[in-house]
Structures are given as C-alpha cells and as structure tokens.
Amino acid sequence: MLYNTLGKTGLKVSRLGFGTMRLPTKGSNDKIMENEASEMLTYGIENGINLIDTAYPYHSSTLEGSGNSEIFLGEFLKENSYRDDVLISTKSPSWAIEKNEDFEYYLDKQLKKLQTDFIDIYLLHSLTVPDWLKVNELGVLDFLDDCLSSGVVKHVGFSSHIEVDYLIEILDEYPKWEVVLTQMNYLDEYYQSGTMGLDYLKEVNVGSMIMEPLRGGRLVQNIPQQVNDLWNQADVKRTPVEWALQYLWNRDDVDCVLSGMTSLEQVKENVKLASTEDTINEHDSELIREVARTYRTFLGNNCTRCGYCMPCPQGVDIINCLTEYNIAHMLNDPKASAMQYFTLIDDDSRADSCIQCMECIPFCTQMLDIPEELVKVHEYFGSEFDHF
Ligand code: SF4
Ligand code: SF4
Structure with missing residues (x-):
C-alpha cells in the first residue's frame, strides 16, 4: 500500500x-x-x-x-x-x-x-x-x-x-x-x-x-x-x-x-x-481528456455551467438542474442523477419552479432556450425521487 x-x-x-x-x-x-x-x-x-x-x-x-x-x-x-x-x-x-x-x-x-x-x-x-x-x-x-x-x-x-x-x-x-x-x-x-x-x-x-x-x-x-x-x-x-x-x-x-x-x-x-x-x-x-470529451457528447444539452443566466428571479438553480439532466444522459444513469437532483437542489429551486418568464434567455452564452430545457428536466426527473 x-x-x-x-x-x-x-x-x-x-x-x-x-x-x-x-x-x-x-x-x-x-x-x-x-x-x-x-x-x-x-x-x-x-x-x-x-x-x-x-x-x-x-x-x-x-x-x-x-x-x-x-x-x-x-x-x-x-x-x-x-x-x-x-x-x-x-x-x-x-x-x-x-x-x-x-x-x-x-x-x-x-x-x-x-x-x-x-x-x-x-x-x-x-x-x-x-x-x-x-x-x-x-x-x-x-x-x-x-x-x-x-x-x-x-x-x-x-x-x-x-x-x-x-x-x-x-x-x-x-x-x-x-x-x-x-x-x-x-x-x-x-x-x-x-x-x-x-x-x-x-x-x-x-x-x-x-x-x-x-x-x-x-x-x-x-x-x-x-x-x-x-x-x-x-x-x-x-x-x-x-x-x-x-x-x-x-x-x-x-x-x-x-x-x-x-x-x-x-x-x-x-x-x-x-x-x-x-x-x-x-x-x-x-x-x-479525449475520453472525457467523448462522454460529454452524450450530454442532454450544451450548458457549459458558465453561470451568466443566474440568478433567476424565481430562484431556479438553472445550472444544477441542467447539469444533473446532462449527467443522467451522459452516464445513462437516471437514478444516480435523480438522487443528486432531489438532494442537492432545494425544493424551490428545481426545474418546476420556472414560471417561463423568459428573462434568462438573452443571457445564455450557448443560445439555449432555458425555460424549454427546464421543462425537459422536469419531465425527466418529475416531482418526487420515489418513482426512480
Ligand atoms: S424563464 Fe424560468 S429559469 Fe428563466 S428567469 Fe424565468 S423563471 Fe427563471
Ligand atoms: S448561461 Fe446558458 S450555458 Fe451558461 S449556465 Fe446558463 S444555461 Fe448554462
């Protein structure tokens, strides 16, 4: 040892x-x-x-x-x-x-x-x-x-x-x-x-x-x-x-x-x-590094976690919502990412708190339609960890 x-x-x-x-x-x-x-x-x-x-x-x-x-x-x-x-x-x-x-x-x-x-x-x-x-x-x-x-x-x-x-x-x-x-x-x-x-x-x-x-x-x-x-x-x-x-x-x-x-x-x-x-x-x-780049090609969206879209006026933790969704796709392990999504992100900061006000969209460096991405995140993870 x-x-x-x-x-x-x-x-x-x-x-x-x-x-x-x-x-x-x-x-x-x-x-x-x-x-x-x-x-x-x-x-x-x-x-x-x-x-x-x-x-x-x-x-x-x-x-x-x-x-x-x-x-x-x-x-x-x-x-x-x-x-x-x-x-x-x-x-x-x-x-x-x-x-x-x-x-x-x-x-x-x-x-x-x-x-x-x-x-x-x-x-x-x-x-x-x-x-x-x-x-x-x-x-x-x-x-x-x-x-x-x-x-x-x-x-x-x-x-x-x-x-x-x-x-x-x-x-x-x-x-x-x-x-x-x-x-x-x-x-x-x-x-x-x-x-x-x-x-x-x-x-x-x-x-x-x-x-x-x-x-x-x-x-x-x-x-x-x-x-x-x-x-x-x-x-x-x-x-x-x-x-x-x-x-x-x-x-x-x-x-x-x-x-x-x-x-x-x-x-x-x-x-x-x-x-x-x-x-x-x-x-x-x-x-x-090449292996890491290859894993990243399986991501669910192109969020780079730059943070320019934050803070959301509704308190949505945009970065971590999109990140956990991405990791779930990259590693094909929804349960592990759901565990992170429900334990690391507060109830009021998850994707379903987005009210689709669109205020964040102009700030996204990757031209993502953030509210639309958050709808996908919510559809994917749902409201409760229990169903995983
Ligand atoms: S669209 Fe959603 S995530 Fe974007 S600023 Fe509005 S509430 Fe926040
Ligand atoms: S601005 Fe766009 S790329 Fe940057 S963290 Fe927000 S959603 Fe992700």
Whole structure:
C-alpha cells in the first residue's frame, strides 16, 4: 500500500480509503451482509488500508435516517481488535441539525454506534450553503472547538458538493478545518468545486479526501464503444478502474481516494492498484481528456455551467438542474442523477419552479432556450425521487 500525508493533520493515510456506503446487502439497503462485509474489511486492513469512512445515514432504510454502516463498523472493529489500526472518518448529519444541542446529540449517538471514545476525522456531512449558514448560526464552530479540546474528535472538516467560491468562503472562516471530502474524477474537473477547489485545499494545506472516483461506478460499467476504442489506443493498457484511480493518484492535490466497495473482488483489485506506482504521462493525460470529451457528447444539452443566466428571479438553480439532466444522459444513469437532483437542489429551486418568464434567455452564452430545457428536466426527473 502507498501512503500520503493528509494535509495539515500530518496523518499518514493509505491512498485508498474504504468507503462503507455500498457494503453488500441482502433485500434492502439497511441489511448488510455482515460475513461478506467483514471479509472485505479484513482484507483491506490486513493489506494496508488505514482509513475507513462512514456516516450517520449510510445503510439506512431511508435517504437520511440513522443507518447501519456505523453500527456494523463499530462491531467489526471491536470484535477483531482493529480500532487502533485504523482511522475512522464519520460525518455529522448537518441537514438534521435544528438546535445547538443536536450537534452533541448526534455525536454521542455516533460514538455509541461506533463503540469508540473518539472519532479521528469528523466531517459536517454534505454541507450545502443553506445548511452551512444554519449550522454556523447554531454555533457549530464552538461545538467543534470543544470537541477538539476534549479530544473526542481529533480532526475536523466537511464533505460537500458546493461550488468553489463557497468552498473557499467556508474554509476561510475557520482555521481549524483540516480535511475536506470532495467529488473528483476525470469527468468532474469543472463540476462542483472541481480542480480549483483541490488547488485551494493544497494551497492552505487542508487534506483532500475524494468521493465518487468512479462516478458511482458509471466510469467502469456499460462503457460506450467510442470510449473503449479510445482506451485501446493507449500504449500502456489499463482497465477502466485503473484509468480512473491512477488519474487521481497521479494528482499531487489528492491525498486519499475513498472507494465504496461492494465485493471482496473489488477490494482486492483496488488494494493491488493502490499498492502499485503507475505514472500517467502526457500522452495518457490527453487520452483521458479525449475520453472525457467523448462522454460529454452524450450530454442532454450544451450548458457549459458558465453561470451568466443566474440568478433567476424565481430562484431556479438553472445550472444544477441542467447539469444533473446532462449527467443522467451522459452516464445513462437516471437514478444516480435523480438522487443528486432531489438532494442537492432545494425544493424551490428545481426545474418546476420556472414560471417561463423568459428573462434568462438573452443571457445564455450557448443560445439555449432555458425555460424549454427546464421543462425537459422536469419531465425527466418529475416531482418526487420515489418513482426512480
Ligand atoms: S424563464 Fe424560468 S429559469 Fe428563466 S428567469 Fe424565468 S423563471 Fe427563471
Ligand atoms: S448561461 Fe446558458 S450555458 Fe451558461 S449556465 Fe446558463 S444555461 Fe448554462
């Protein structure tokens, strides 16, 4: 296993982190197949993985309720005496916080679920701008100060899908942030905080953990023929998983890539890759860019996320509505994009809030009929996540 330093935490972390949001299940998402999952974690730890990431709602029967991932992990670490061998990263459900006491309430519950006295890395989970304003107002920074002073939490940070300006704003507000979990893969360099966000994390020496390295598996499943043809042109042949992971590990602004693994086979493959030095040269980089360009030809519309059409007077989040629609087409995975559409975009900002006033049309740099595109987005995603 190869290791990196996680920013200013100084922790040496395996460059592959074990994400426990996609453990094997039977019947429903909350029923973890414990024997199989234990075997996977054991293999990972015995072969050098020292960072395991979980969260309050992972493996819950609902989108946001208390899940079984933390419970399973706590049991597993205790039974196998692995607690001292690994760093636990888990997350406070920022969307569920309604009053100051809730910070403590959830932390206590998580410590019990995990059967531990302390958490190595505690992240505010999936921080949106409204949730950040809310938790800040409710005193989250004092709460984190107290956690750090008492030692119940060793390092603090947040996970987020926000744009780079907001990422920087939040980072600048609290000098004790040490870790950020952010989305990155070769398709997402300009999506959410993207490469500019990683640049800034490196500049301020905040550790970077990466989520969605395989775009929820879409970069390695049902690969379009045009993409396979491009990979076949490479001098050094790599599997799609190798391309995706080595692209990230070759970046000097990436410290730890989390992979939500589902089978022992995947763990073995990823551990092997994480233990192998592999250089992506300039020719490989150009091929990766060409693959990304090819995926983009499957987009639903030509929105470039330039932002000139914003803000919409009705509060429609035009950019992200069009983006999730595009990604759904590009990766042919409506369910994954619908999950993003319904969780990352507020109720009042989705496509059905457009009143067709046409005010945005003259501003579109790509000459899109934005209200018409939003009608398509609404027809595609509908009003409820449930029907996916
Ligand atoms: S047409 Fe729709 S998206 Fe455009 S400004 Fe009007 S309400 Fe907003
Ligand atoms: S102006 Fe047009 S291209 Fe730019 S973000 Fe708005 S819809 Fe997309």
